[in-house]
Amino acid sequence: DDEVQVRQKMVAVDPQEEADFDRELRSIMQESLESRKLEIRARPTLNMMIPMNVFEGSTRDHHGRSVEGESGDETMDEEGGGGNNKDILVKVLVKRGNKQQTKQMFIPKGCSLVQSTKQKEAAELEE
Amino acid sequence: EETGEDENYEYGKGDFTEHACRYCGVQNPACVVRCNVPSCRKWFCNSRGNTSGSHIVNHLVRAKHKEVCLHKDSPLGETILECYNCGCRNVFLLGFISAKTESVVVLLCREPCLSVNALKDMNWDLSQWCPLIDDRCFLQWLVKIPSEQEQLRARQISAQQINKVEELWKTNPDATLEDLEKPGVDDEPQPVALKYEDAYQYQNVFAPLVKLEADYDKMMKESQSKDNVTIRWDIGLNKKRIAYFVFPKEDNELRLVPGDELRLRYSGDATHPAWQSVGHVIKLTAQEEVALELRASQGVPVDVNHGFSVDFVWKSTSFDRMQGAMKTFAVDETSVSGYIYHHLLGHEVEAQVVRNTLPRRFGAPGLPELNASQVFAVKSVLQKPISLIQGPPGTGKTVTSAAIVYHMAKQGQGQVLVCAPSNVAVDQLAEKISATGLKVVRLCAKSREAVSSPVEHLTLHYQVQHLDTSEKSELHKLQQLKDEQGELSSSDEKKYKALKRATEREISQSADVICCTCVGAGDPRLANFRFRQVLIDESTQATEPECLIPLVLGVKQVVLVGDHCQLGPVIMCKKAARAGLAQSLFERLVLLGVKPFRLQVQYRMHPSLSEFPSNSFYEGTLQNGVTINERQSSGIDFPWPVPNRPMFFYVQMGQEEISASGTSYLNRTEAANVEKIVTTFLRSGVVPSQIGVITPYEGQRAYIVNYMSRNGALRQQLYKEIEVASVDSFQGREKDYIILSCVRSNEHQGIGFLNDPRRLNVALTRARYGIVILGNPKVLSKQPLWNSLLTHYKEHECLVEGPLNNLKQSMVQFQKPKKIYN
Ligand SMILES: [Zn+2]
Ligand SMILES: [Zn+2]
Ligand SMILES: [Zn+2]
Numbered sequence: 001d002d003e004v005q006v007r008q009k010m011v012a013v014d015p016q017e018e019a020d021f022d023r024e025l026r027s028i029m030q031e032s033l034e035s036r037k038l039e040i041r042a043r044p045t046l047n048m049m050i051p052m053n054v055f056e057g058s059t060r061d062h063h064g065r066s067v068e069g070e071s072g073d074e075t076m077d078e079e080g081g082g083g084n085n086k087d088i089l090v091k092v093l094v095k096r097g098n099k100q101q102t103k104q105m106f107i108p109k110g111c112s113l114v115q116s117t118k119q120k121e122a123a124e125l126e127e
Numbered sequence: 128e129e130t131g132e133d134e135n136y137e138y139g140k141g142d143f144t145e146h147a148c149r150y151c152g153v154q155n156p157a158c159v160v161r162c163n164v165p166s167c168r169k170w171f172c173n174s175r176g177n178t179s180g181s182h183i184v185n186h187l188v189r190a191k192h193k194e195v196c197l198h199k200d201s202p203l204g205e206t207i208l209e210c211y212n213c214g215c216r217n218v219f220l221l222g223f224i225s226a227k228t229e230s231v232v233v234l235l236c237r238e239p240c241l242s243v244n245a246l247k248d249m250n251w252d253l254s255q256w257c258p259l260i261d262d263r264c265f266l267q268w269l270v271k272i273p274s275e276q277e278q279l280r281a282r283q284i285s286a287q288q289i290n291k292v293e294e295l296w297k298t299n300p301d302a303t304l305e306d307l308e309k310p311g312v313d314d315e316p317q318p319v320a321l322k323y324e325d326a327y328q329y330q331n332v333f334a335p336l337v338k339l340e341a342d343y344d345k346m347m348k349e350s351q352s353k354d355n356v357t358i359r360w361d362i363g364l365n366k367k368r369i370a371y372f373v374f375p376k377e378d379n380e381l382r383l384v385p386g387d388e389l390r391l392r393y394s395g396d397a398t399h400p401a402w403q404s405v406g407h408v409i410k411l412t413a414q415e416e417v418a419l420e421l422r423a424s425q426g427v428p429v430d431v432n433h434g435f436s437v438d439f440v441w442k443s444t445s446f447d448r449m450q451g452a453m454k455t456f457a458v459d460e461t462s463v464s465g466y467i468y469h470h471l472l473g474h475e476v477e478a479q480v481v482r483n484t485l486p487r488r489f490g491a492p493g494l495p496e497l498n499a500s501q502v503f504a505v506k507s508v509l510q511k512p513i514s515l516i517q518g519p520p521g522t523g524k525t526v527t528s529a530a531i532v533y534h535m536a537k538q539g540q541g542q543v544l545v546c547a548p549s550n551v552a553v554d555q556l557a558e559k560i561s562a563t564g565l566k567v568v569r570l571c572a573k574s575r576e577a578v579s580s581p582v583e584h585l586t587l588h589y590q591v592q593h594l595d596t597s598e599k600s601e602l603h604k605l606q607q608l609k610d611e612q613g614e615l616s617s618s619d620e621k622k623y624k625a626l627k628r629a630t631e632r633e634i635s636q637s638a639d640v641i642c643c644t645c646v647g648a649g650d651p652r653l654a655n656f657r658f659r660q661v662l663i664d665e666s667t668q669a670t671e672p673e674c675l676i677p678l679v680l681g682v683k684q685v686v687l688v689g690d691h692c693q694l695g696p697v698i699m700c701k702k703a704a705r706a707g708l709a710q711s712l713f714e715r716l717v718l719l720g721v722k723p724f725r726l727q728v729q730y731r732m733h734p735s736l737s738e739f740p741s742n743s744f745y746e747g748t749l750q751n752g753v754t755i756n757e758r759q760s761s762g763i764d765f766p767w768p769v770p771n772r773p774m775f776f777y778v779q780m781g782q783e784e785i786s787a788s789g790t791s792y793l794n795r796t797e798a799a800n801v802e803k804i805v806t807t808f809l810r811s812g813v814v815p816s817q818i819g820v821i822t823p824y825e826g827q828r829a830y831i832v833n834y835m836s837r838n839g840a841l842r843q844q845l846y847k848e849i850e851v852a853s854v855d856s857f858q859g860r861e862k863d864y865i866i867l868s869c870v871r872s873n874e875h876q877g878i879g880f881l882n883d884p885r886r887l888n889v890a891l892t893r894a895r896y897g898i899v900i901l902g903n904p905k906v907l908s909k910q911p912l913w914n915s916l917l918t919h920y921k922e923h924e925c926l927v928e929g930p931l932n933n934l935k936q937s938m939v940q941f942q943k944p945k946k947i948y949n
Contacts, residue, residue, distance in 0.1 A: 004465035005477035006279055017286040018179040024188050025180065025263065032193065032219040036238040048212050048233075048249055087268075090225070093233045094206055095214070102231075105202045107268045113225045113232060113257045 088114050144458075146198055148172035150182045150289060150304075151281040152327065152458055156200035157271040162186060163194035163207055163216070166300060170198075173270040174278050178286045181264030181272075185286075189293040193217045197270070208259065210236035212246075222258040223266070224251050234259070280460050280468055282327035305331055319671075319707030321718055322473030326457035329472060333453055333672050336708040341446035343700035348439040356435045358391070359416075360427075363409075365577070365610060368421045368429070370406065374437060382856070383408055385550075386575040388440040389419055399428045405440055409577045415832075420577050448649030449672035455679040462679040466512050471678075471712070473719050479512050481684055483538055491533035493562035494526050498752065501527045504724040508686050509534055515713055515723035516688045519745050520892035521731025521861065528664050528688050529559035535660045535684070536565050536639040544658035545642045546677040548669040548696070550575065552859060556664055557582045557642040568638040570647055585642070587652075590634050591627065602626040628652075645669050648677035657681035664688045665859065667711045670696045674712040687713045692744045693889050694858050731861055731895050733758035735772045739919050743912065744888045760863075760896045764811045768927050768934050773897030776920040777804075778904055778928040778937045783870055791826030794870045797901050798831045799838075801868050803931050804899055805849060806840045808864055815848035819862035821890055823854055827870045854890045865894035869902030884912050891916075908941035917941055 087106035090113075094101050107114060146161070147154040153172040160183050161170050167190065171183035178185055187193060194216040199205040209216045211233035220236040227250050235241055241256055259266055273281070288304065295302040308317070308331050316335045323329040359371040370391055374383060383389075387408045395401035406421040421427065455462045469476045489505040490497045497505065501523060508514045508531055518524030528545075535543045545560065547553045553569065558581065561567040569585040571578075576588045583589050592606070605623040609615050615623055631652055635641060643650065645663065658680045666674055667689030673696070678685060691714045698704040717723060725745070729737055730752040741749035755771065768775050781796025801820060808818055822828050828851050835846035850862070867890050891898070904926070907913040918941070920926045927934040 004276070004469060004479070006465075006469045006474050013177065013179045014286060021179050021185070021188065021263070021286070025184070028188055028191060028193075029219050032217050033238050036215070036217075036220065036236070048246065048251065088230070090230045090232050092203060093211055093231060094203070095209070095211060103203050103206075105268070107232075111257065111268065112255050113223055114230075 086110070090114070146170040147458060148174075148182050148281070150185070150284045150292075151176055151278075153273045153277055153281045154458070155271070155273055155277060156198040157202065158273045158277070159183075159198055160195045160201075160265070160270055161198070162190070162192050163196045164190075164192040167192055167296075169296075172273055172281075173265045173267070174273045174281070175264060176278065176281070176284055178284075178289060179263060182284075182289075183265060183270070184260055184263050185289055186293070187218065189290065190296070193219060201270070203269070208234060210234055210240055212236070212240040212243075215240075218259050222256045224253055224256050226250050227252050276465060277460070280465065281325065282457070283324040305334070316702060316706045318705075319710060319715075320473075321715065324472075326453075326468070326472065330453040330457050333708075334450060336703045336706055337446055337449050337453075337670075337672050339703040340698060340700045340708060341443060343703070344446075345441045345443075347699060348441045352436060352438045354436045355433070356437050357433050358435050359432070360429045361418075363420060363577070366424070367577075368424045368427050369409070370419045370421060370435075371412070371416045372419070372435070372437070373415060374417045383411060383417060385410055385578040386572055388442060388574060389417075390438045390440050391419065391421070392436040392438070393428055393431060393434065394436070396431075396434075399431060402426060402428055407574045407577060410579065445646040445673075448646055448676050449670075451649060452675040452679045453672055456675055459679070461681060463681070464512070464683040467678070467682055467685060470513050473715075481510050481512055483509055485509060486534050486537070489530060489534070491530045491563040493564060494529055494533075494559065495523075497527065497530060498523070498728050500725065500727040501530070504726060505530050505534065507724055512684050513716070513721065514686050515716060515721055516686065517690050517692075517723035517725040518688060519690055519692065519726065519729060519749055520740070520889075521729040521737075522726035522749075523728075523730060524664065524688055524690075524726065525555055525559050527726060528556060528662055528686075529563060531686055532556075532560050532640055532662055533563040533565060535662070538660075540659050540683075542636075542638060542656070542658060543640045544648060544661045544677050544680065545640055545664070546645045546648055546661070547664040547666075548645050548673060549665060549859070550580075550644055552665045553642050553644055553647075554580055554582050557585050560640055560642070561585055565639040566637065567640045567642060568635050570635070570641060570643040570650060570652065572644075572647060572650070587631055587634060591630050594630060594634065602630060643677075645673045645676050648680065653680070659683040660685075662686040662688065667691045667713045668694065668696050668858070669711060670698070670708055671710070671712045671715070687716070689713045691717060692885060694855060694883075694885050697855065728752040732892060733773055733894075733896060735774060735923075736891070736894055736898055739916060740888055740892050743915065744884070758896055760813075762812055763808075763896075765807060765813075765897070766931060766934060767897070768936070769924055772923055772925060774920070775899055775925040775927050775934070776904070776917065777899055777901045777934075778926065778939055779869075779901050780903060785826075792824045792870050793826040793830040794868070795830070795834075797868050797870060798827065798834045800901055800931075801831055801866055802835045802839055802846075804866055805835060805846065807931055809841055809845055813864060815845050817863035817896075818849050818866070819857060819864070819893060820849060820851040820866045820868065821854055821857055821893070822851065822868040822870060823886070824870050825853075827868060828852065831868065854886050857893050858889050861893050861895055863894070863896045865890075865898045867891075867898065867900045867902075869900065869907065871903070871906060882910060887912060887916070904937070904939050904941060909943075909945055911944035914941060914944040 086109050088109055089104055090107055092103045092105050094103060144154045146156065146159050148159055148171050149169045150171060151174065153159065153174060158172045159170045161168060171186045173181045173183055175181050180188065183195065195208055195218055197203050197206045197208070207216060208218055208221060210221060212235060215236040220238055221234050222237060223232045224235050225232045235256065237256065240246070241253060246253060288307065291307055292302065292304055295306065304327065316339060317332050319332055353374060356372050361369045361371060363369050385408050388405060389408060390403060390405050392403040393399065393401065404421045404423050404427065406419040408417055409420045410418045412418065466476060466479050485506065489502045504516050504527055508516065516527065518527070532543050532545055545556055547556060557567050557569045567585050568587050568590065569582055570587050580586060605615065605619060605626065609623065659682060661677050661682045663674060663677060666687040689711065691711065695709050695711055698709045725748065727748055728750045734751045734755055737749055737751055741747055767773050777800065779797045779800065781794050783792050783794045785792060805818060820831060822831065832851050836843050839846045904917050908917050917926065924936055926937050928937040929935050
């Protein structure tokens, strides 16, 4: 009930500052890429398997609460529970040490990540 | 130690979270990430604020740090962001990919993992790699952007400040933004402003001023040690030892007030070991004696009376609470409502109406009927989140405030908090509010619990002592034991404290209204209380940080009562005063365009006495609620020059002198004439308690007191009962007859204290029946306001000279007023 309308003054970002910041950002990106390209010996072995339990019943969310999993053949879950209608629940795979963990998170429907999957699903369905 | 609880309490501490953005203070766990570089580990949020990149991206770029960790309460929990395949943690290389068929995503680094050929054959869609940092901020669905509200209430940091603080962190990783603005030792502090970007900037301006005042206060009080003090010993009703002694003071020194802590020392002699004890001032007697209740009764050298020393024990409590309130205001967004937050900082806010059902009658039970301007004020205030009420002298501020509090309490929004800077004002208000039938708790500082109060039955400590239930008998038993033995065993002490705290809490929670001083609102006993509605009386006598203490307990509706045409807060440190610490919040809000509701009918002064103040200070709006007849002093035979005008300016040509101490002024002929006037009043049937003598100088005050008791024509005791004090100590009070002795009579020097129009207003508006002013018109007329006062008296044939029994109009010439005169 604490709605407040503040007449905001427009804050213009200083173009000089913006340009300066962009230059630094690009340089840190570039430097990051270069340093990795040079580490040829560090070619990683692939370890990208999706663990089976992701497809199975329940997973644990970050609060340790049990989250009801989706049945295996269901595709993208159009969720209304935690996010809003524009959000989609995805599973995020992370590693803690060598252990794989699955966490759940909402991402917007418009995000390219899920759009492409959707398109593919649609394409696959047509076949 | 009784005060132990309070001293261990850190003000504003509970509100700090480690994970607040180090740039802007946003602390929503979903919006912040921690820089994972071991030497850094600072938290930043994902909002851009006034910069081109989000705060976290800004930090990573400027500090050249590349790893981050999510907050444990964020959607993914405490997670270091790294490549699912190779474990690379460079956020500038990371992005999400999703599985081709499943709703599964992972982080993958752009180089080399994304370009490893073998990956292409797997179940992952590499074509839609989605970088973690996009458009100079983190993916919003991973690290949320703080809401607009959150951003508006955060610190408004600029790109320049970011660059500066990043630079500072390279040599001092713990530096804060405040460190950027710290002035050097000899610099003038930054002056107060009308508007502030955010509460951090507000804190940056006020914190150094409060610090300056605190340092000055400490220095002054600790230098007030007095040797060769003579003690008169006594025992109080609570069996505690009390020392009575005279503690002389000078003009520029603070007056002792009840509750102050002093240390009494005796260096020892052949038959007595050295001894010292701390105690609280419990009263100041009419004979100018200090009564000090000692904390320890054992080993007191009561058979000695001479050769004691007294030191002031300085306490930082009030200043700590101001600093704490400012911190809370900045970092805790629930401390005040959004509307009040932006309004106090001078941001332009759309007007808000408080939707409450208004009462049918605006008066309250147990209070006098309200007049039209009072009703208007009560009604308007109830509908506004922030309002100011200006109460000129004698216009019923307290009754109006009590009526407002009554209606607020009846709205069922929880307890109402009522504050004022002075204990006297809090007591008056508590009494009036209690008269309406509301349950009132008056919370006193622990150091003042032994100080007698007119509303003792309302005080928390009294109610704790007199609560009559079985579980309390345990508390009473322990209390008795403690009083008798002076201390308890540690287990009993623990039990006693817990019981006492629980009882205090229970009583406080059951009250409709809590009354305390502004500083008292920072009492740890109120730490877990929330107050949506707060009224501050005498708010024009409080500094802004002082006023903030009662506000940061969750206020949504605030009423500031005061009068910016009377005296403001007393600031001892000139540097802090020059920078604007003496300007009250009330005054700043007036300057920001908040129009105070002015109470317009005065019930104190004889209409002749209110005329000049009304015209000079209130644009002529002050109306008289009393008639000439009601202020006719029947049976009093006093030689007023104009019978229906109980006022005159008594022309004095006596020279002023520097007082013996060398720090004050006195004027002997003026003092002698004060005695003559007092004697004439007393002879005509006025009693001592009806008379007040006001003089701005301590030298003159001491001289008048002394002179009257030695040379007064009547019984000595009569003169001793007459209050002689400074203008400041008469503020908020009234007397039937006022004698104002101006003292300064030197053509080449200023008129000092009397130069402040607000002080003159207070001096002129204390009297109900009559006023006599003594001074030198030749000197005073140089100041424009005094010039017009003198002209006013002259026009009404009240500017007189000669002996009291044969006053005649004075023909003394005025000087032309100077524009600026000091
Ligand atoms: Zn860092
Ligand atoms: Zn931030
Ligand atoms: Zn990788």
